[in-house]
Amino acid sequence: MTDSTPLTSLSSALADMVSRTAPSVVAVHSHRSRATGFVWKPGLIVTADEALADEGDVEIGLPDGSTAAATIAGRDHTTDIALLRADTAIAPVKLATIVPPLGALSVVVATNRDTPSAALAMVSQSGKSWRSLRGGDIDARIELDVRLRSSQQGGLALDASGEAFGMAVLGPRRVLVIPTATIERVAAQLEARGRIARGYLGLGLQPVRLDDGVGAMVMNVDKAGPSAAAGIRQGDVIVAVNDQKLSGVRALSRTLGPASVGAVVDIAARRGGEPVSFKVTIGERPAA
Known part of the structure; x- marks a missing residue:
């Protein structure tokens, strides 16, 4: 019988981790x-x-x-x-609210061509919360040094003790992990409502350069939206929100997350070169 070595022990431990997780x-x-x-x-x-x-x-x-x-x-x-x-009888996986440290080993358990697959990775970045390019709040920045096929995204990322700490997805030129805290928060809302509430001003905006900074010109107004109710009109140029100078249309859009719905904001604008101000109650973006 061959004596156990550190490498064979590691190999057996990894295989055991995968076998416990793959059924889910x-x-x-x-x-x-x-x-x-x-x-x-x-x-x-x-x-x-x-x-x-x-x-x-x-x-x-x-x-x-x-x-x-x-x-x-x-x-x-x-x-x-x-x-x-x-309609399945498959047992759920238990997600752990942990963020592995930089340099930790990870295993991604997924499927490839409809069969279970596994990939060994290292945590190449482990940091604080961040916001995606599409405006989503992600609770921790976790990147893995590993190559995954497109069919493997959506797989579980495990730490060295076999705890599932998130879902592996393909980001631009890297593999990202959507952490447990984000999954639990978002999935719970999707289960209850089928969608995530997003803030809505009811405006179509176009960035414009001003002598003293950046503005957002109102190109169109949803007549049933919150900005129309507050008195904002097509042609107005928004220059500040809550006394903070506007840094761009995209930055404004990113503030309209789930927590913004129902909040009242002070919007400073210019109409025909003259300053005007409005109080807008942020609505919920229509499902369409």
Whole structure:
């Protein structure tokens, strides 16, 4: 019998971690797209929104080789989280609210061509919360030094003790992990409402350069929106919000997260070169 070595012990530990987690991981089939998902709660599967087709049927490939129909319970483009409903008896995975340190080992358990797969990674970045390019609040910045196929995104990222700390997704030129805290927060809202509430001013804005900074010209106004109710008109130029000079249209849009709905903001603008001000109660962005 061959004596155990540190390398064989590590190999056995990794294989054991994967075997314990793989039964909760499924393949996700949508129109011309293959991805991975995991059972978050009984009958509810979390997957990567980016890898989910915008139309057509969704099917789940189960660990035993069978398939099951699934429906989209909700999706959030800004955090790359989608929630599916499927009639399965698969046990949910337990997510841990941990952020592994820089340099820690990680294993991504996913599917590839409808079969379980695993990839060994290192945590190449571990930092504070950040905001995605689409305006989603992500609770921790976690990057993995690993290469994944598109069908593997949506897989579970495990730490060295086998704890699942998030979902692996493909970012621009890197693999990112959407951490447990973000998944729990967003998936819970998708389960309850089918969507994530976003702030809404009811304005179409165009950036303009001013002598003393940057402004946002109002190109169109939703007549039923909160800005119209406050008196903002087409042609007005917004220069500040809550006494903070405007730094750009994109920066303004990023402030309209879920927590902004219902807040009252002071908007300073110019109309025909003259200063005007408005109090706007931020609404909820229509589902359409």
